[in-house]
Amino acid sequence: MLAAAPPALPHTTDDTTLLIAVLLSIAAIVLLITRLKLHPFLALTLGSGLLAAVAGAPFDKLTSSFATGFGATVSGVGLLIGLGAMLGKLLADSGGANIIADTVLARSGRRALPWAMALIAAVLGLPLFFEVGVVLLVPIVLLVARRGNIPLLRIGIPALAGLSVLHGLVPPHPGPLVAVDALKADLGITLALGLLIAVPTLVIAGPLFARVAERWVGPLELPAETTPAEAERPERTPRFGAVLATILLPVALMLGKALVDVVIDDPKATLQRIFDFVGSPLIALLAATLLGMLTLGRAAGFDKARISRTVEKSLAPIAGIVFIVGAGGGFKQTLIDVGVGNAVSVWSSKWHISALLLGWLIAVLIRLATGSATVATITAAGIVAPLAVGMSSTHAALLVLAIGAGSLFFSHVNDAGFWLVKEYFGMTVGQTVKSWSVMETVISVVAIALILPLSLII
Template identity: 85%
Template sequence: MTLTALLAAPPALPHTRSDGQLLLAAVLSIGAIVLLITRLKLHPFLALTLGSGLLAALAGAPFDQLTSSFSTGFGATVTSVGLLIGLGAMLGRLLADSGGANSIADAVLARSGPRSLPWSMALIAALLGLPLFFEIGVVLLVPIVLLVARRGNLSLIRVGVPALAGLSVLHGLVPPHPGPLVAVDALKADLGITLALGLLVAVPTLVIAGPLFARVAERWVGPLELPAAPAPAPAEQREHTPAFGAVLATILLPVVLMLGKALTDVVVDDPKATLQRIFDFAGSPLIALLAAVLLGMVTLGRAAGFGKAGISRTVEQSLGPIAGIVFIVGAGGGFKQTLVDVGVGDAVGHWAGRLHVSALLLGWLIAVLIRLATGSATVATITAAGIVSPLAAGMSSTHTSLLVLAVGAGSLFFSHVNDAGFWLVKEYFGMSVGQTLKSWSVMETVISVVAIALILPLGLIV
């Protein structure tokens, strides 16, 4: 069988059940996934795989077709998204090992006074958050947060919350992070438009949930003792630190290329025009991230004094930690395809039409429920995008991108004890469970609510 045949969308699995029965099948399968992840501590990849089989069985699919949709969805998702996750991990590791993150922090902090330090931390986190996964960003930012808190004589919450908000907002709303990328793929949204609208929503959301909310959280949590900074990850001995301008240009290159593609598509609007063909190629996610990685090998790796072997080792080491993420994302794609093929998406569309529920609000609510149940923003994004994907069929490209953002916003709602990020923040900042709930968990909720409050009016305007 050819690769094209493997990746081609399969025909919808036959089902004879009513919309109510299909929705019940979806609820039961999602409930099973939640139970497997939270109670039995099963890896999300296995939980999503089993949940997909249960969904197909409950929807009445023939036994020999129980895995066909899952396999196709898994392969298509890994093909479209897995490569981008790998390239993003390479760029993030180059940024970390070369000292590029420290270059950004030093340059911004050198120009900041005590009052502007929380705003500077939000800016630093947003810049670092563009190519980095959330967990990697936290590890990189914690030493900077502790340094800023000591240097500015500010509380840990006052500077830590803006930093966490910067990472989280970018993680949930702005490609090329895995969640938004998968939602873009599932909903067939335009990546450039999603990136532009994501940044438009992210900026005011970050301002409110970061520096402004930090003042409130500081009163709620009270003073915290500054813990010792965690030891940095081992890396090849650096001879130099990359220049701030070179680091910034490397990080922003894929963003500029993808935004350039979106702008050219709107202004030129001629697929045969040479300029648009050039930008369509250079602004495709794969080429944009590949260009950033290749540039980063020079501006980050070589600038830090790494030899060929050192750069190769850094790139190689970046791929190991993301294997689990790729499998979870792929399994989520398989579950999404099963939802679509058995007819659950159409049933949701019929239900939403009868109740006159906004597709944007519906996507946000579904992601919120899955996030609260599983604790995983990525699982919430993938599953919710699959459920509401039929609603995007008749939407304009702008509204489809807003639906991606609505799902991403819902996936950030109220992180609590079933989220690995909750414990990561708690331990690094030396807080109790109650203090973490008052700061980190509420901050995540503020991000989610403010983002959807901005997205819904945008849906009426654009």
């Protein structure tokens, strides 16, 4: 259970002062991250203190909301991020990712390869963080481009799109998880709707846009081929069916819970109680991680000690992510407690702007300023959280997806992902903007274009 929020901090009732407090705090966070290169955790912490101070909170209460929000977010989301990292590391080290890729590619013709790469990226993107997915997929993309004499971007863009769409729209990735928590949305419904939006978005931003990007950028020279060290290879590889079942298990359990909740709708029913338990995010990811130790680790010839080391090594790289997410939760709680959320509710009603569009726009602005999709999602979710009160479960889920879509808008030079893609694909800054940055914008715009009309139907 998440910790209860503290009583709202005393603050001025002047909405203008609240607006100034929000703008100053966000500007401070942006400057600290982009100009002073301060870690986002520290920037969000200082920004929260500035927000509370400008909003008129007593000096001895400046950090109370931040600490409560940090603890609540880490306790609710940190465990899931940790389990997802463990599963992703097992998938990578066991060779399971290569098995998925090799199997799909072996059954694809030349014309179908862009679609196959999008499918591979989407499947692998379910349990993997974006950066890990890029590291795993780029060698496969380069290998396929060489063997098939295919332009690099024709298959590279679909692979990147698959990873990015899943990263922004589908739990259990950190951004969507935090937004689900902040908006009190149903995770199963968010997951189902996220997959529904993700499929057409991936088709447009992946294989279809790849043709356009290929013409804009022109031919790219393939980087020199590298061969992984023998010591990094597992003794044997797991089976394709076992790998796929392990990856899809948490998705199936969470979707099953959402379906049973809709069909049965009786909290006392035994079947619904069972699915409520096994379909909860913590249990679903825990089950997949434990299963992965057998279907991935043991199947790759890992002994108990190596499985333990693999799981242990998975946690160190995510420490920064957990702290950023926690600090975002603290900033979100401070926004709520000083009264910013209520003010946003009033402003949105005066402006007659859709909550979904407002959430998307706020996420877009923060993404452009900070370069971080996770920071954009966390901050936007905190600002619009009061608008989700009283929403139906489907509309709350769509608000989560709208914010996630906005957080992907136009990645540029202040985003680490921009430089990661640039270096791996050997592109110039201009070529990266024409391909990667525009692809991210296409994902964001297509997703919100699908979300808004869908909100009128369901």
